[in-house]
Amino acid sequence: MPKNRDCPSAPLWAVSPNRMRLSKLLRMSRRDVLLSGMGAALAGSAAEAGEPDAQNGALAATDPLVQQFMVLSQRLTDRDALDARIGAALCMGIVQSGAERKTQLQALHTVLTKEQYASASDFARAAEKQDAALKDVIHEIMTGWYRGVANGKVVVYRSALMFDLTKDAVFPKTYAAGGPFYWTSKPPEVAKPNGLPALSPSKFVVEPT
Amino acid sequence: MSSEENLSADVVIVGSGVAGSSIANELVRAGISVIVLEAGPRVDRQHFVENFRNLENKPSYQEPFPAVPWAPHPPNQITPNEYLHTSGPDAEAYQQVYLRMIGGTTWHWAGCAWRYLPSDFELKSRYGQGRDWALKYDDLEPFYYQAEVTMGVCGPDPAVEDLGSPRKQPYPMEALPISFAAQQFRKLIDEKTPWRVVHEPQARNTRPYANRPTCEGHNNCMPICPIGAMYNGSYSVYDAEAAGAKFIPNAVVYKIERDAANKRVTAVQYFDPDKGSHRVTGKYFVIAAHCIETAKLLLVSADEQSPDGVANSSGHVGRNMMDHTGVQVTFISGDQALWPGRGPLETNVIDNFRDGDWRNERGAYLVHMVDDNQVDLATQMAIAKGYVGRELEEQIRYMAAHTVRLFSHNEALPDPNNRLTLSKTKKDALGIPHPDVYYKLPEYTVRSCEHTRKVFRELIGHMHGTEEQWTPGYFPQDHPSGSTIMGVDPRDSVVDGHCRTHDHDNLFIASSSVFSTVGTGNITLTVAALALRVADTLKKELTHA
Ligand SMILES: Cc1cc2nc3c(=O)[nH]c(=O)nc-3n(C[C@H](O)[C@H](O)[C@H](O)COP(=O)(O)OP(=O)(O)OC[C@H]3O[C@@H](n4cnc5c(N)ncnc54)[C@H](O)[C@@H]3O)c2cc1C
Ligand code: SF4
Numbered sequence: 001m002p003k004n005r006d007c008p009s010a011p012l013w014a015v016s017p018n019r020m021r022l023s024k025l026l027r028m029s030r031r032d033v034l035l036s037g038m039g040a041a042l043a044g045s046a047a048e049a050g051e052p053d054a055q056n057g058a059l060a061a062t063d064p065l066v067q068q069f070m071v072l073s074q075r076l077t078d079r080d081a082l083d084a085r086i087g088a089a090l091c092m093g094i095v096q097s098g099a100e101r102k103t104q105l106q107a108l109h110t111v112l113t114k115e116q117y118a119s120a121s122d123f124a125r126a127a128e129k130q131d132a133a134l135k136d137v138i139h140e141i142m143t144g145w146y147r148g149v150a151n152g153k154v155v156v157y158r159s160a161l162m163f164d165l166t167k168d169a170v171f172p173k174t175y176a177a178g179g180p181f182y183w184t185s186k187p188p189e190v191a192k193p194n195g196l197p198a199l200s201p202s203k204f205v206v207e208p209t
Numbered sequence: 210m211s212s213e214e215n216l217s218a219d220v221v222i223v224g225s226g227v228a229g230s231s232i233a234n235e236l237v238r239a240g241i242s243v244i245v246l247e248a249g250p251r252v253d254r255q256h257f258v259e260n261f262r263n264l265e266n267k268p269s270y271q272e273p274f275p276a277v278p279w280a281p282h283p284p285n286q287i288t289p290n291e292y293l294h295t296s297g298p299d300a301e302a303y304q305q306v307y308l309r310m311i312g313g314t315t316w317h318w319a320g321c322a323w324r325y326l327p328s329d330f331e332l333k334s335r336y337g338q339g340r341d342w343a344l345k346y347d348d349l350e351p352f353y354y355q356a357e358v359t360m361g362v363c364g365p366d367p368a369v370e371d372l373g374s375p376r377k378q379p380y381p382m383e384a385l386p387i388s389f390a391a392q393q394f395r396k397l398i399d400e401k402t403p404w405r406v407v408h409e410p411q412a413r414n415t416r417p418y419a420n421r422p423t424c425e426g427h428n429n430c431m432p433i434c435p436i437g438a439m440y441n442g443s444y445s446v447y448d449a450e451a452a453g454a455k456f457i458p459n460a461v462v463y464k465i466e467r468d469a470a471n472k473r474v475t476a477v478q479y480f481d482p483d484k485g486s487h488r489v490t491g492k493y494f495v496i497a498a499h500c501i502e503t504a505k506l507l508l509v510s511a512d513e514q515s516p517d518g519v520a521n522s523s524g525h526v527g528r529n530m531m532d533h534t535g536v537q538v539t540f541i542s543g544d545q546a547l548w549p550g551r552g553p554l555e556t557n558v559i560d561n562f563r564d565g566d567w568r569n570e571r572g573a574y575l576v577h578m579v580d581d582n583q584v585d586l587a588t589q590m591a592i593a594k595g596y597v598g599r600e601l602e603e604q605i606r607y608m609a610a611h612t613v614r615l616f617s618h619n620e621a622l623p624d625p626n627n628r629l630t631l632s633k634t635k636k637d638a639l640g641i642p643h644p645d646v647y648y649k650l651p652e653y654t655v656r657s658c659e660h661t662r663k664v665f666r667e668l669i670g671h672m673h674g675t676e677e678q679w680t681p682g683y684f685p686q687d688h689p690s691g692s693t694i695m696g697v698d699p700r701d702s703v704v705d706g707h708c709r710t711h712d713h714d715n716l717f718i719a720s721s722s723v724f725s726t727v728g729t730g731n732i733t734l735t736v737a738a739l740a741l742r743v744a745d746t747l748k749k750e751l752t753h754a
Contacts (some may be wrong), residue, residue, distance in 0.1 A: 079596035120503050120598020135595075142592045142601060147267050147585060157262045162588040165602050165746075166609050169548045170582055173267070173429040174258060183388040183426050183552030190546045190610040197598030204593035206586075206678075207267045 004207050050095050050102050059092040065102065066091045067142075068109040075112055077161070078120045086145075086156055087114050093150025094140045104137040121198035128199050214487065218244040219751055221477060221491035223462045223506065226313020228719040228740040229497035230445035231359060234300040235744035237454040243752050244489055245449070246460040246479050248280035248498070249310030254443075257316065257433040259296065265620055267585060270317050270432040271306050278638040279482045280309040280463055286685060293501065294632055294645045302534050303627075303648035307499050311458055312443030314499060314687075315733065317432035319555045320412040320439040322362045323575075323730025324353045324374035324738075328564050332726045336569040337654060339622045341530070341707030342725040343697045345466060346374070349738050352745070353379050356737035357410075357483050358438040361418045364410030372407060382415045384408040385424065390547035393559040394578045397544075401671045404561040406578075410734075412440040413553055419444070425550040429583050439553075460487070463641055465494070465510040465519045467713060474519075474716045480639050497719040500530075504629050504692035504722060505644050520693070520710040520718075520725065525703050527629035529691035530646055531727040533574075533618035534654050536661045537680040539586075543673030546610035550582025562660070563729040572620030572657035573729040576664065583612035613672060615665050619657040621650070621727050623691050650683060658683060688732045690721035708743050 050065035052058055059066050061084040069091040073082050095102045111130055117123035127134045144150045148160030163172045169187040171177060220236055222229045225247040233243045252274075253547040260273035266594070269285060276282045276292075283293040286304045295303045307314040327346035332339040356362075357380060364380035365372070387408065395406035413424050424438040437444075450456055457479075464478040464486075476490045496503050504527045508518040518526050559576035587608035596604045598648050627649060631642040662679075669677060696702025699711035710716045721732045728735060 060702055076597050078602075085517065121600055124595075124597045138597065139592055142597060143589075146588050146592065146601070146605065152265055154263050154265055161602075162584050162605055162609075166584050167604055169546075170550045170584060171426075171428070172584075173550075173582055174427050174433075174435045176264060176425050176427045178426060178551070180391070180423065181386045181426070181552075183393070184386045186389050187546060187548035187551065190607050193600065193603035195596070195608050197595030198597050198600070199595030201595050202593045204590055207266045207269070209266070209271075209285060 050091075052092055059088045059095075060179060061085060061088045063088070063091075065095070065105065069094075069105060071114060072105065072108055073141055073145060075117065075123050076120045076138060077145055082145065083159070086159060089155045090141075090144035090150045093153060093155055094137070097140065097151035100133075101137060101140070104134060107131065108134055108137060121195070124198040136203070138199065139202065215491040216244060216487060218242040218489075220244075220493045220495065220747055221246065221489050222497055223477060223496045224248075224496070224498035224502070224720075225311050225442065225446050225456055226312065226497060227315050227360075227445065227737050229480070229495065230312070230442050230449055231356070231737055231740050232495055232497065232744045233454040233456075233718055234359075234445050234449035234452065235741060237449055237452045239748050240753070241748065243449070244452040244491070245446075245454060245456045246462050246477065246489065247456060247458050248461040248502075249308070249458065250277055251311045251315075251458045253283045254433065254435070254437065261429065261433050273432050274308050274310070274316060276309060277459075277482070279459065279480065281637050281643075282307055282309045292643055294635065294643060295301060296650050297627075297647040299648050299650040299683060301685075303530065303532060303646050303685055303689075305501065305532065305685050305687050305689045307501065307687065307689075309502070311456065312441055312446055315441035316443070318357050318441065318733065319483060319731075320553070321555050321731040322357065322364075322410045322412045324372070324376075324410075325728040325730060325735055326373050326564055327375070328568075329726065329728040331405065332568070336566075338569060340696065340725040341693070343695050343702070348706070349735070349742065350375070350377060351740040352738035353734065355741045356387075356734055359380055359445065359741075360412040360513040360734070361414055361421070362410055362412050362736065363415040366407040367378075370407050372410065372560065380410065382418060384739040385411060385413060385415050385553065385556055387556050388549070388552040388580050390436050390549045390551070390580055390743065391549055391578060395557065397671055398559060402667070404559050406526060406557050407560050409556055409558045409577075409740055410551070411556070414438045424553060428550050428552065428554060428580070430554045436508070456481050461639060461641070462498070462506060463509055465496075465506070465716070467514060467519070471514045471712070472714055479730050484639055491750065493715045493717065495717045495719050495743060495747075499689070500689040500692050500720050500722040501629065501644050501646075503718060503720045505631065505642075507652070507693065508629075508631050509641060511542045515712075520703055520712045520716060522712050523700055523703060525625065525694055525701060527621035527692055528625040529694045530627040530629055530648060530689060531621035531623060531691040531724065533686040533727060533731075534621060534650060534658060534683045535616050535618060535680075536600060536658050536665065536688045537614065537616040537684065538665050538677055539612060539614045540669050540672075540674035540677045542611045542613050543675065547613065548610045549580045549612065549614070550584070552580060554580055556580055559703070562664070570652075570653070570656065571660060572653050572660055574617045574619040574657055575730060576615060576617050577620070577662070579614040579616060580721055581614055582609075583614075584609040587612060613674065615668065616687070617658070617661045617665075618686050618729075618731070619654050619661060620729060622653045623726060625649055625692060629692055674678070688727065689720065690724035690727050690732060693718050693720070693722040695723045695725045707746050708739055709746070717747070719743050
């Protein structure tokens with residue numbers, strides 16, 4: 001459950017929720033320099049896969065971990081083309097969301113390279129079978145691309161894949177462009193899908209408001 | 210610290226929400242000088258829009274509006290809370306949210322703008338429950354219309370769809386055309402039930418109105434309309450300022466001074482963010498600081514003359530806390546694709562449970578089929594179910610097109626034990642105590658909610674629904690009211706039928722805090738109508754003087 005936000009005397013009403021979360025994160029990283037990739041980078045250690053650039057705090061699209069992440073993402077979305085810049089930002093968010101994430105991403109990549117999988121579902125099923133903990137990181141990859149969210153923060157809003165998928169019917173909130181009273185028209189019919197889940201179900205908790 | 214500046218006006222208003230700013234606008238245009246003291250800062254829409262777009266938990270309506278330290282508001286609806294401390298058997302049902310900033314809480318309202326029914330003002334004499342108001346529907350009718358014109362309300366033609374509140378004039382704007390999803394819901398209700406779906410009256414433009422654009426269907430009325438097609442209190446602030454009213458932001462009123470006889474208010478005092486104290490004198494004073502903060506201010510102002518708080522000789526300040534408690538369910542419809550989330554959020558209502566003889570034993574309610582974009586929820590649910598890749602994409606589309614959300618607004622009753630008091634342990638940055646509220650749902654409301662659940666189950670059946678998810682327990686609908694209750698008897702009420710406090714001749718209250726019962730519809734149009742009636746009284750008294 002997210003904790004209530006405190007009210008420091010900075011002009012908080014002029015700050016966006018993402019930036020507030022990010023600054024909390026930075027505070028945490030500094031406290032925990034050894035565990036955090038970002039802390040290590042700030043301390044000036046040699047570059048290694050998954051290390052954010054010390055200047056802009058971002059992972060480069062050419063970072064080996066990002067490249068593995070992109071391969072994983074293409075397989076898990078059943079899509080050939082995904083934006084590498086968004087991928088780098090998502091990858092960094094996921095790595096920062098937990099100490100075990102980086103090794104899990106690498107482990108997932110190892111599973112993928114061992115065999116040829118025909119679909120996202122085949123691959124996800126095999127990964128969970130190999131190590132049940134890999135399910136969580138798959139969830140995070142899905143959440144990243146489809147919701148545009150990593151580590152509890154918005155990485156992209158309009159460009160999240162969930163909106164690409166539904167753009168023939170609805171607009172992302174605050175971005176309507178359908179013309180006067182567009183909502184009275186009939187939206188597309190959607191057939192009931194018969195595909196099966198690949199992973200075991202996780203508990204779904206609606207975030208409190 | 211105390212300031213030397215001489216702040217004085219004919220009328221001093223505390224709070225710049227719909228209530229305070231509407232009064233300011235009316236008075237200043239009649240040549241009366243006005244100062245409005247507002248606890249929170251000046252703010253701008255685009256900032257909130259940006260905050261919303263960057264928000265991970267999009268349904269968290271408070272989060273785009275962070276509070277300032279000197280005027281805290283509840284950060285969310287979570288119990289225990291960091292600001293509004295609720296307790297009692299139904300503490301969670303009273304975890305209200307509101308905003309403290311120029312323009313007030315309507316920055317993130319939904320614009321639903323109902324007139325109450327004549328029976329809402331006479332619950333006691335008609336149904337033997339609760340109380341009667343110290344005014345009748347007819348007393349308020351002209352002010353309802355004035356409020357509708359000010360806010361820009363669209364609604365149906367009574368000859369076609371009579372909402373039960375008699376009107377002398379048509380709505381200022383034609384009803385909003387409802388979405389495809391709402392049309393299908395309406396058809397289903399027509400064909401399969403004895404009930405009806407009506408066009409909800411709403412403060413949303415169906416044509417350019419008051420220099421604001423026509424609604425474009427951004428589906429983000431809560432928490433922030435990106436283009437200002439929906440009215441909020443800031444527009445009345447801008448209008449009143451343009452006409453010469455003085456608004457002082459970051460002015461937290463903490464004391465109400467009276468004369469030696471304790472009959473008239475002489476001044477209010479406010480803190481600036483650095484806790485410098487300032488005194489503002491006037492002929493008349495209006496407290497329009499929202500139900501919770503209004504009662505808090507009266508209690509905080511306790512002194513030797515009024516040890517239980519200002520205007521509180523009855524002991525009823527802070528008592529009789531009410532709300533429209535909600536029941537909510539989300540499910541997947543088995544019928545055709547609806548794609549909710551095209552157009553405004555709340556546009557259609559089943560109004561059959563608003564009035565009837567059964568109100569002698571259970572509360573009335575409205576049912577909303579919420580037209581909320583469900584893409585994000587569908588995505589979260591599909592991921593949690595374990596879908597990936599192509600199968601995930603199919604699920605997202607299907608669930609986004611078929612998810613239905615219903616919620617209700619169920620009527621409470623005034624119970625003096627449901628009470629707001631000042632926190633003994635928690636204080637804000639200025640040293641002002643936080644509000645505590647004890648809440649137990651009246652049985653009247655519990656029975657109403659049980660009835661709603663039955664109706665919802667029936668509707669789910671008609672829509673071949675699956676995967677029902679009921680919001681646990683009862684949830685607050687952010688319509689707090691009753692904390693300075695209206696009545697004819699000064700022994701058991703705080704204000705009279707004109708919203709004048711029984712105890713102090715020149716002190717008025719403009720807020721849902723004066724409601725004698727909570728009524729059957731969202732509260733704000735009634736708040737605005739009562740406020741405009743206060744403005745009318747003040748105009749008469751000040752121009753005759
Ligand atoms: C999410 C949400 C949705 C809603 N949707 C609807 C809807 O669709 N329809 C409807 O009818 N109602 C709705 N409401 C309720 C509606 O927002 C309120 O009824 C309305 O804002 C009340 O107006 P007000 O002027 O009385 O109070 P507010 O708008 O709260 O304004 C009060 C002002 O007083 C100021 N103030 C407080 N304390 C002090 C102090 N000590 N000194 C100086 N200033 C002070 C505050 O900062 C604030 O600006 C909704 C509420 C919420 C939270
Ligand atoms: S639907 Fe969009 S444009 Fe219309 S009032 Fe709501 S947020 Fe504003």
